[in-house]
Amino acid sequence: MPSIDVDVQLSASECLRHYRGEVQQVYAYSLDGRRVLFPARALRRILRRDGVKGVFRLVFTDDGRFESIAELRQG
Template sequence: MPSIDVVIDLSAEQCLAHYAGGAQHVYARSRDGRRVVFPAQALRRIVGRDGVHGLYRLSFTSDGKFESLVALSSR
């Protein structure tokens, strides 16, 4: 399965925008500088009291659909 490592730095308030219906997608930057877009619902499993901060591995199917998001390191 293809993957890309992304840095995510979102406050708790920014993460709550998804639950309020204000955010459908998350925009992040990969470690190699590419812009990456993935579904905001992916944050549900990883959001904490302070939001989401750290390096994550974004995995997707061969046709480019989101599959999983796993923490590699977090702050």
């Protein structure tokens, strides 16, 4: 399955907007400079008190649908 590593730096207040459903998609940059779009619901799995900060691996199905997210390192 395809995957991409992204750097995500979102404050707690930015994450709250995603969690409330005010924002449906998250834009982040991959480590190789590509702009990546993934569903905001994915943040619920990795949210901390101070937001979401670190490098994460996004896994997609073969047809490009988001499947999972895993933390590679905290930022």
